[in-house]
Amino acid sequence: MxxxxxxxxxxxxxxxxxxxxxxxxxxxxxxxxxxxxxxxxxxxxxxxxxxxxxxxxxxxxxxxxxxxxxxxxxxxxxxxxxxxxxxxxxxxxxxxxxxxxxxxxxxxxxxxxxxxxxxxxxxxxxxxxxxxxxxxxxxxxxxxxxxxxxxxxxxxxxxxxxxxxxxxxxxxxxxxxxxxxxxxxxxxxxxxxxxxxxxxxxxxxxAKEDYRDYSASLNGQSETQEQLKIIAENKDMWIGNPEYADDLYQYAVTDLDRNGRYEVIVSNMGGTGMYTYNRFFEVNENCDGLTECSTDFVEGDSQPDLMTGSMGGPDALPNTMSTLDTYVNDQGMFCYAVYDMVKNGAAEYYENIRSLTLQDGMIRTAPIASRTTIYDGETPTVTCSDADGNPISEEEYESAADRYFAGWEKRETRLGWQSVKDLGNTVDEITAQLEQSLNVYQDKNPFDPTPLSVLMWIE
Incomplete structure (x- = not known):
């Protein structure tokens, strides 16, 4: 005492x-x-x-x-x-x-x-x-x-x-x-x-007004925990088994459409072509379960390399952060420039840039630009084109997203990836892991929590 x-x-x-x-x-x-x-x-x-x-x-x-x-x-x-x-x-x-x-x-x-x-x-x-x-x-x-x-x-x-x-x-x-x-x-x-x-x-x-704001933030933390628990309780729905190679098999917690209901993105990448496949699951409107988001992805095609974000390609490590180029219009709509790269052997590389949005439970994408690199000898041949197939320069390819979203405010969105293979066994363990991922998304340090209680003798 x-x-x-x-x-x-x-x-x-x-x-x-x-x-x-x-x-x-x-x-x-x-x-x-x-x-x-x-x-x-x-x-x-x-x-x-x-x-x-x-x-x-x-x-x-x-x-x-x-x-x-x-x-x-x-x-x-x-x-x-x-x-x-x-x-x-x-x-x-x-x-x-x-x-x-x-x-x-x-x-x-x-x-x-x-x-x-x-x-x-x-x-x-x-x-x-x-x-x-x-x-x-x-x-x-x-x-x-x-x-x-x-x-x-x-x-x-x-x-x-x-x-x-x-x-x-x-x-x-x-x-x-x-x-x-x-x-x-x-x-x-x-x-x-x-x-x-x-x-x-x-x-x-x-202190009344400041305390109301503080209390509201606590309520927000409670709601966050409830949503993360829902995701944890439904882990069998989203971890699944990847249908293709899983050299990299990870998840990240996000709120891409900023509607206050969190999503968990599950992404796997692998194989000789370094194909990527993504699935999106969102807490439903009743906040009592998960709903898988529909997408316009074409079956069999490689999907955006969300685990590497704006870098593109296979250069991602487990349990790391990726950054998405983010664009916001005057109506508060959030769009993302996403990148993908696949290869055919050691000599052919195919890259593309697409826009990605989440609205009403639907992932929608649109082509922005593409780049092909073919190695035939020591000097590669690089060709770039816009969404309509018109040729553009490499410099124009690199700035294609900014030009596509001209007039939109540019930001960054950070995704905290964690390996599915390291997922805990209990709901509490998984909830804590999901919170670490969410802290990266919210640009917080997951290892520096602020204690909510300072009266250590009140029990």
């Missing part, structure tokens, strides 16, 4: 000057003046804005059945939505000593009316204990934090993780819509603590 406290201190402890804390006497004085809910809109000595509703310090009360000592300056008469006129009671632990397991008793909060406890707010755990020592309640506020029409409760408390390291922790208890009660958003608690937004109620309120 001491180790957990030290971890928390290293990650999260704020200097006392930042948190507005001082020595124990100063903390006691601060606790007496930190009430940010003075009567009827007045401003507290801390300079924080008072609540708009008329909250006033409560008279002496008792809280039957709940251990702890009333904190008078953080106990209020309040008129809460759905509860009527109640007393919000803050109760300090009766002892500051840890139990045999190293855990300290924690602060408790209750709603009281006519001598009866109507509701006790949830603690970190069922035992209402903490690995860090509770010091004081710095502030309490009643605000509609999530703007659902119901007042929520914000508490700001001080804790000591080591003798020289104090910090403030903010907790927002949201009123439930379907029944009487409150629920804490642990993710919000972590976000405020990790970003040092716990010095005042104003800081907590000011």
């Amino acid at each position: 001491q180790k957990k406290r030290l971890i928390l201190a290293v990650l999260l402890a704020l200097p006392l000057s930042i948190a507005g804390c001082g020595n124990s006497e100063e903390r006691a004085t601060a606790a007496e003046t930190a009430n940010i809910i003075p009567p009827a809109g007045e401003t507290a000595e801390t300079g924080e804005t008072a609540a708009t509703a008329p909250y006033a310090a409560a008279p002496d009360i008792t809280v039957p059945g709940v251990p702890g000592t009333i904190i008078p300056d953080q106990t209020f008469e309040a008129d809460l939505d759905g509860w009527g006129s109640v007393t919000f009671a803050s109760l300090a632990p009766e002892t500051a000593s840890p139990a045999s397991d190293g855990m300290y008793p924690d602060v408790r909060f209750c709603l009281v009316k006519d001598g009866n406890v109507l509701y006790e707010f949830p603690g970190w755990n069922e035992e209402y204990t903490s690995p860090d020592q509770f010091l004081a309640v710095s502030a309490v506020a009643f605000r509609d934090y999530n703007e659902d029409g119901l007042q929520d409760v914000i508490t700001l408390c001080e804790y000591e993780s080591t003798p020289d390291s104090d910090y403030r922790m903010a907790r927002v208890f949201f009123q439930l819509q379907d029944r009487q009660g409150f629920e804490e958003d642990r993710s919000l608690t972590e976000y405020l603590l990790k970003n040092h937004l716990t010095d005042s109620i104003a800081s907590i309120l000011g």
